[in-house]
Amino acid sequence: MxxxxxxxxxxxxxxxxxxxxxxxxxxxxxxxxxxxxxxxxxxxxxxxxxxxxxxxxxxxxxxxxxxxxxxxxxxxxxxxxxxxxxxxxxxxxxxxxxxxxxxxxxxxxxxxxxxxxxxxxxxxxxAGELVAADAAGELLEGDAVRILAARRLIDENWREKLTLDEIARSCGVNRAKLTRGFRAMFRCSVADALTENRLTRARHMLRETDLAVSSIGYACGYRNNASFTRAFSRRFGMPPSQLRQVAA
Structure with a gap:
């Protein structure tokens, strides 16, 4: 067959x-x-x-x-x-x-x-954005699978207020192993991965919706507009309001 x-x-x-x-x-x-x-x-x-x-x-x-x-x-x-x-x-x-x-x-x-x-x-x-299957390095196979589960949890639940302890507990690893393993496999910290998900989504919403900037920031996990604007400006080189004007 x-x-x-x-x-x-x-x-x-x-x-x-x-x-x-x-x-x-x-x-x-x-x-x-x-x-x-x-x-x-x-x-x-x-x-x-x-x-x-x-x-x-x-x-x-x-x-x-x-x-x-x-x-x-x-x-x-x-x-x-x-x-x-x-x-x-x-x-x-x-x-x-x-x-x-x-x-x-x-x-x-x-x-x-x-x-x-x-x-x-x-x-x-x-673009080098795919993680090589041997990127786990010295991690044991079971731990590598758990770190991957942590990445999936972040990618799918980035809108929620996730903490290192909650992610580690959900995926069956301790906080220290999660921190080291995540950086080894993905070349970034857990916080970096969360921020990238939130800001990438925010950029999309700024371009594709008419929602207020503050509403977009809140929807993407930022509790006040000032922290959202600072994070967005660091990542994309301009504040969210300016990006919306450029995209218009």
Whole structure:
């Protein structure tokens, strides 16, 4: 039994289903194998067409012409690259593999989501934003999984007033190990990750909504406008009110 194929375009195909045979793809194409989607931590790897076992085990394989990669982002990732799959991209991948819509709506959604997922992977890989699967360094595997769980908790619950102790307790590590492990894996502190989520969302809301600046700051976790303006200005080089004027 072969994986289900979605012909996205003449330069790309998606292959859906784990434990199934992988059809041959044209020479020079890049294969992005995504596995562990049903359980953390999910991963994505660039593998060779000859890597039969790894391809068969993947829940989803994105096959794309290297020339298309270069045209889209100026580069075509190669080699034995393996990354942890960010939470938001795992959700996109699950929308492809677990789509319950009837045909032809399912085929249309899978085609669109395949393009979305590929572009996100290419742009984040090119920007160095994907965490290498070996980035855990000297952390034990179990601790690395817990640190990843902490990152997911932050990425999904950044609006809440999270503390180091609460995050550590939720993920089953102590505060010191969370602090050291988080910096080792993500090259930033827990506080930095929370701030980046909040300010990135705030920038989006400033550009896409008419909400008052103070309301956006509050919605993004800042209890007063002064602290929001200071943090935003440090991150983006201008206060939120000025960014809104520039974006208008």
């Amino acid at each position: 072969t994986k289900q194929c979605v012909d996205v375009s003449g330069e790309m195909r998606s292959y859906i289903g784990a434990g199934a045979a992988m059809p041959a793809v044209p020479h020079g194409w890049r294969l992005f194998a995504l596995g562990g989607l049903a359980e953390a931590p999910a991963r994505v790897a660039i593998v060779a067409a000859e890597a039969g076992a790894e391809l068969c085990a993947a829940d989803l394989v994105l096959a794309v012409d290297a020339a298309a990669c270069r045209r889209l982002v100026g580069d075509a990732p190669g080699g034995a690259c393996r990354w942890y799959l960010p939470t938001d991209l795992r959700s996109v991948a699950l929308a492809i593999t677990d789509c319950a819509l009837p045909e032809p709506a399912r085929a249309t959604l899978r085609l669109a989501k395949s393009i979305e997922l590929l572009l996100a992977l290419l742009t984040r890989a090119a």
